Structure formats: structure tokens, C-alpha cells
Amino acid sequence: MADKEISQAVIGRLPRYFRYLGDLKEKGVERISSQELSDIMKVTASQIRQDFNNFGGFGQQGYGYNVNYLYDEISKILGIDKQHSLVIIGAGHLGKAIAGYTNFTRRGFVFKGAFDCNPELYGTKIRDVEVRPVDEMEDFVRKNQIEIAVLTIPKDQAVPMAHKLAECGIKAIWNFAHVDLEVPNNIQVENVHLSDSLMKLSYNINRYENT
Template sequence: MERKKNISMAVIKRLPKYHRYLRELLKNDVDRISSKELGEKIGFTASQIRQDLNCFGDFGQQGYGYNVKELLNEISGILGLSKEYKMIIVGAGNIGQAIANYTNFEKLAFNLAGIFDINPKLIGLKIRDVEVIDIDGLVAFLKETPIDIGVICVSKNNAQTVADMMVTNGVKGIWNFAPVDLEVPEEIIVENVHLSESLLTLSCLMNDRTYP
């Protein structure tokens, strides 16, 4: 399957939702589903689903719909889930610990290889059998262990320094929870999760509904 060029970020951001719902359908022994039925479950129109999937190839058959297992496998491949990823977390506070404890990542082949922090009270703590290591050991760890994804859960004042350490030592993707925009080389992929921005988006939408 060949992915078409210039696919919008909006389409890409909808793919994980397709993946989640298709996994649930498969768990519930649903073998096939129409674009209309899938749209009703997800909250998209049938036309939107067909347009999104057409960005990546020809799926489904008229009069039959989509084979759930086959479509799930195709979307898993598009999302890069046909391979395993090693990741580390820098920042073992509340957010870092919550991410480390989220078992679904392992099911999706995202394997936590290390956790790092500067706080002496957290160093040595084990989170699901992964010990928190002193941040001073980060560079040595990255030199010995190839890491695909670095998760940044530190303050905005320290985030850029951590990102630089990751990039310099081979990390290709950064999942950034720090409330700051990172400066990285063009080839490095950054996905920002700014919690306050998400909350403000919610409040804006609520305000637009003219709640009292």
C-alpha cells in the first residue's frame, strides 16, 4: 500500500480514532462493517470515512463494506505499528509516572526502556519494574541503548536542554508535555501535548456555547 503525498494533518490525527474503534469491533467479533455503520460509531460521516481512507489506498467493497481485521491491519501499518519502538521518559513526576503506568503502550509495541529525573527522592523508584535513573546518566544510557522516542515531562525551563540531549544522541521522535515549543532539526518529529492549551480549547468551546 502506497501512501499518497500531501495528506493533511487532520486526516492523520483521525487515524488513531479509527484504530481504536476497529480494535473494539474486532474484540466484539465484528467481521465487517459499512462506512455508514462505522461513521455512526465514531461520529464521522460515511463520506468523511471514505475520503480519509482513500488517502491511503482502496479499502472496502461496495455492498460488503470493510473487513474489520484487514482494515485494522492496514491502519496499524499506516500508523507504524508493524514495528516496535523503544522509548524513555525524562521527568518522573505526576505526568511521567502516569505515562509509565499506562499499559496500553506496551500492547501497541511502545516499550519503555528507561525513566530519568533530577529529584533525589525519585531516583531509585521503580515504576512497573523500570527504575528511575539520575538524569546525569541520560547521555551514557542513550549511547548504549538506541531509543526511538523520548518523552519530555520536565519544566519548560529544562525542556529544551533535555530535547538537545535526546536529539544529539539519536532520538528521532519527541513526545513533549512541557509547555514550550522546542527547537529541533527538521528531521526530528515532535508531537506536543500542552495540557493547558487543551483545557483552554475546551473553555473556549464552552464559552462559544454561551453557557451562563
């Protein structure tokens, strides 16, 4: 656990910094000032400095930031400098799409298993991983020390499934079902609702049209 409690707002901004730094790295940029980063990312330089000060600052005043170093440090903070194993529960449209996205693997999230309750899906493959009966999930998670479960099942199934996952030692749930999950404190949950983002877009369409 970190020594100092960092706000979730700061943590929420780190992946974006990480993405931009990845692009800069690919372009061969070695150093960048907070002002230059601010111009590209459209956030204030003072916000960037404040965010980075939570982690000791990362850079020398006047010299700017070393892109490679900053990229590596943020990846360590985000814990993506190591691998995390994950399983998909619910091998339907969304489950298949997530499991099929190879870029998550590139980031260190290794897709190890897929489970469903529909016998027609048993034995079918997503990438090279076989869909198994959900009854085998608990054993599999324990034996393979799976860290993350991706929940892509209907919302009425998600709560009992989260309880089962808690019992078999899962560390985190990436929840796509439309329900707020209550789990013990030692399990991390991240709820993802694409529709929230779409509604925000809709709001902005309205606002633009009415100005």
C-alpha cells in the same frame, strides 16, 4: 518515508478509526460499511471514504470494509505494528503517570528507562524500571537505541534537553513541557497540552450557557 504526502489532519484522524475498529473487532464484527462506521463515529461516510482513499481505499465498493484487515492496515500506517522503545525524562507526577500506564506497552511503546535530576529519586522504581541520574541519559539512549523521549520536565529545562536528545540520536520527542521545541528536521515532535483541551471544554460550557 511514504511515497505520497498525507495531510496531518488525515493522520490525526487515524487513531480514532483505529480505536473504533479495535472495539468492533472485540465484538466479533467482521465487515462494516462506511455508512455504518459513519453512524458509530459520527463523521460523514464521505469523510471516511476520502480519508481511506489516501491509502488506496481499503475496501470494495458495496461490500464494506473487512474490519480485521482495516485494523491491521491502519496499525501498519501508524507504525504500531512494531515496537518503539521510550524513556521518560522527568520522573515526577506526570512522568510516573505516563510510565505507569501499561496500555502504552500493549500498543507497542515499550518503557525502557526513566531519568531525573533529583537524587532522592535515583534507584526508585516505576513499574520495574529504575529511575537513573539524568547524566546517564545520553549513554543509555545511544546504547539501547531508544526511539522516543517523553519530556515531563519544567519548560525551561525542555529546550536544552531536546538539544541533548538530538545529539544522541533520538528519533522523536513526546513533549509535555509548555514550550514549542525547535529540533532538527530528522526528529519528530508531538506537543501535548492537556490544558488546550480543557480550555476548549470551558469555551463550550460558556457557549452552551449563553445560548
